[in-house]
Amino acid sequence: MAGIGFQLRKILVKDTYSSTLRAYLYAGMISSGPWALSIISVMIIGLLSLGYLIPSQEVGQFLVSVTYLMASSLIFTGGLQLFFTRYTSDRLFENQPQVILPNLLGILLLITLAASVFGFFILALFFGNTSIHYKIVMFSNFIVLCNLWIVIIFLSGMKAYNRILLTMLIGYSLMIAASFILSRWKIYGLLTSLLIGHAVLLFLFLAEILRSHPSQKLIAFDFLKRKKIFLSLIATGFLYNLGIWVDKFIFWFNPATSHEVIGPLRSSLVYDLPIFLAYLSIIPGMAVFLVKIETDFAEWYEKLFKAVRDGGTLSYIEQARDEMTLAVRQGLFSICKIQGVTIILLLLFAPAILDWLTISRYHLPLFYIDVVGVSIQVVFMALLNVFFYLDKRLIALKLCFLFVLLNTGLTILSHILGPTFFGYGFTLSLFICVLVGLYQLSRTLDQLIYHTFMLRKG
Template identity: 30%
Template sequence: MAGIGFELRKLFRKKSLFTNIRAYAYSSLVTIGPMLLCMVMVAVMQKLQSYVNMPFAQKELFLAGSQYAFIFSLLLTSGFVMLLSRYVADRLYEKKYEDLLPSLYGVMSICLLIGGVVGIAFLLRSPLSLTFKIAEYLLFMELIIIWLLTVYVSALKDYIRIVKSFFYGAIVTILSGVLLLKVLSIQEAYATIAAMDIGFLTTLILLMTHIEGYFLQGGTRYFHFLRYITKLPAVFAIGFISTLGIYVHNFIYWGSKMSITVGDTFRFSPSYDVPVFFAFLSVIPTMVIFVVSVETSFYEKFRSYYSVILGSGTIQDIARAKKEMNDVLLQELSFIMQIQLFFSLFAMAIGIKFLPNLGQTAEQIDSFNILVLGDCLYILMYIIVLLLLYFDDRKGALLTSSLFLIANLIATPIIITTGHHGLGLLISAAVAVGMAIMRLLYILKNIDYYTFCAQPLVVKENKTIFKKLMNRFRFNN
């Protein structure tokens, strides 16, 4: 993530237990903070609903509404988030800090415009109350901003203030929920959604205030980042396709006989979606460990290899630096695989023990176990995709992400008929991770060729229609 690597490397150079804890805590916050916050909010609100005996129909409406807002806001912003991570990292490296804040305003205006139109079009046809529609719409729009802010939050250095922003948002959500559901006795789904609106708005305002106070003011290149779409279109596509791939099996189940329609608006499959939610929690630790591992151990060898090439190193120096880089990368990747396998097995054991207490059936627990293994392979695939992007292998990363999506689209409809729910994700992830590993080994074996020979001698300007429009409206200034 943009900017986080610089801070993690500073912390780990100090070689103390306290700084290591800070580094892992910071990595956890900027990588999974918003997602974890959303999951915690949903779980707490569900407990509060049970405490006040909210009607079952309203509970389902809340669950469906929050799930739709979460998934589709993530899908809408996923391509931009991947692209902005590259853009912000480049601006930080080049010390062009004045471009950062305008780019945030620019991407927010684009995503909020698209999301606003889509959200209104979706909710207009709904027979639900106006109060619920407004609360749902606000949640969707706030989550769009939150996902975009995560790119810029990773460049901030005030860890305590970032932690407080997320913590205060969670506390405000809980207090708002107690006020609306318990004190005011509003037994409606919109009250729970509204409580989340207030909590996310609190976090959003605190983070925006911090970002605006940290970055330089006065820049005017609001849409300068758009030139990266023509410069690196594959990066945008990878972000969107990899995110769509992890949710497309849900969409297929929503269109199957296992789905229900809530409030004549939201179609989802609770018997499948709930195990999916719990299974995905098993990959969170690996996401954190990967960021720390890559940005510290691997990055140093990665930088050394290219420093030797750009410097006055001999062929022997280059060969030695390459071997050290490859060895460290494979070692760290092996470590991450072992860690994820441990957490997957641990999650399966915990699920078998405690999920029945949460009302999960034997069939759902079987699905949960399969999905945990599928997510295990998926996160390994996603990590390798990010590593391929480190070596600028956009083609390999795009092919791997696309293969995962296509395999899911083919396997999941077939698996539904067999009753082995979740196996579609497992098969798709297995195929994709196999492809990813082969591609990474190929790149590592031929890294010298890609470094010295694969670059074009003459860079041709991309004359696409989009590029011409950008030049027309001076987005490249």
């Protein structure tokens, strides 16, 4: 994430309202722009198509198909996203930027092959009663999304933020426009428009990476060398994404809370809309998270470990540790503050928002608890990011494993207790994980200097 850290510090050094706003806009765009714009675009396609271009049943099938594509591609590539982020960061630290591009193309090739095999068998085993056209567009979308999530890793390192924003607008505008042109083919047309939009994003982002990371070598697989593979990061990335989606899967495959939509895919009317609308509320918190972590905290982190490497005095090292600890606390407080304001605003305006979207107010109680849950998730992500900076991979892995267990168990318990408790499994699991994470972070920071000098692994 060093690229955006340098850029944000350069913007913030001007210390004006406009520079601060610009920094937060860039951070929001990088941290949540792709998936937020994707959700918004898909919702626009659904709302505009509903009752005008396509029967409501097929619009529902499209939205559910997109949801499963997002979930499956994120879980499938979650471990590789985290692992390749670490690989790229290490190569930048070693001042070897020329090896990044060929290894990116290498991992994209492996992901394409693995996703093709996985997608083929899933479609063959579970989608036997769907048409060949549906299978083809679902298969193609899955491959493109798996590659896109890896490429998006590099957005934070690019300095051409205006071009990144323009690329996003082009991709998602093209997606929406294509949905009108291809609507005559109903769900196949809508899924093809999704494919076009994400494919354009993928190749435009790849072109930007080619510009910013030139290399004379076409493809490489250095990331597969044993000393460069961090299995704990692969497991952490997989478990984190699984934890995010496991409560949705439980609602989808419980016959009491779901219904069949297309093929084996099911959806939950009572759960899906509130949780996905709630996720749009974390954009402010994500922007604050990225700015605070990548400026104040990252700056003192670099000073601390530079002093350690260069033989700085113990008093300076302790001062840098204290400043870094203060930066973490202030960053977490800022995230809580901005998400708290967001929660209050949504509590006030949620009825009007649901009315505007023609969504029943029956969803309000679940929407409220989901907004709290996704806000806590931003804090959880910030904690994990700090642990990754400090190379406390085992702690991050344990927290994500705990998240999967708690979200699974508490969501099942909420089904036993009844609809009044829906959503509490997701929110309580994150709340408990954040409390455990804060305790672990406090211990880690207190013992940081001892571990740095006395231990080789942590």
